[in-house]
Amino acid sequence: MEDALKKISWPVRTERLSLRRVNSADVESLWRYRQLAEVTEWITAGPENLEDFRAMFFAKDYPLKNLAVELDSGRGSELIGTVMLNIVDGWGQSEIAQRAKGVEGNLGWSFDPAYGGKGYATEAVHAAIGLCFGPLGLHRVTAECFAANEPSWRLMERLGMRKEFHGRKDSLHRSGEWMDSMGYALLSEEWVD
Template sequence: MEDALKKISWPVRTERLSMRRVTPDDVEAIWRYRQLAEVTQWITAGPGTLEDFRAMFIAKDYPLKDLAVELDTGQGTELIGTVMLDIVDGWGQSEVEHSAKGVEGNLGWSFDPAYGGKGYATEAVRAAIGLCFGPLGLRRVTAECFAANEPSWKLMERLGMRKEFHGRKDSLHRNGEWMDSMAYALLAEEWTDSTSC
């Protein structure tokens, strides 16, 4: 599939942050916070060592999807999180399925807890949604999380996303527990000036 993120002029700047494509040079900075228990408990893959994480990063083509979120500290920039922006196909009946190719964005994120409570994640995800509905021209954006991950679903609601699904014990956590999940979505026509970046 074509790398649609090449359409964006990087870096993208917000009021306090800048976002750019992740590179292999970012692996250690990302690992520093993703290895923390309070982060690992909610992310999809939590490899046990830096070497495993580096191998996963390269094998999964993370640079094609992940955006590095950087904060200007006054003494340079600090990578404080990532936002995954995966462009996916919508569903369509066989006669029109070609028109549903690459029309939706699926978002995910992880941030260093040391920078929590300051609105950085909200600011970065808002910017990613703006990219989806702006230069990328997508029609719909989705995001999912464990229902117990309250900060994530509250972030989605702050940005005007609508809860479309609450699954009961449908997602197996790495701790062995079947947990509830939630899915949120937003259509391009629902993204107003008051919610856009």
């Protein structure tokens, strides 16, 4: 698997945050908030304990597609969340399909609720979109969530992403309930930094 994020000069700084590649030293800091019920309610994978999270972290190439979001405070840097940036292929007809390789970014995120309501998630995801359309040169960015996860789809809308679908009971939640989903996207020519 090619590591497209090697093209970026890390860390990437915003007004209040730093984004960098996650690493093995981050596992326990990530687990601290990812184990919280209000976080596991919506994230894709919710391991039950630190050992399972550690195994998932390494088995699923977590460091290849996740960015640590750190708050730069007077006390040093605090890891407050992650932004997943997965580079994927677009669709293309067979004779030109090669030109659709690695042209889309799929985003996801999780943040420590203790830092909610301060605009950090918006700032971090904005920076990730900037990386997609800047140094990575991607054509399109997408993000999806459960429709009941209003903070996530509101974030997508704040960032100027366009709602492309509302799927009816198409996503199985770990509760066993089939739930609606929502998908948003943004093209490089639509991005206003």
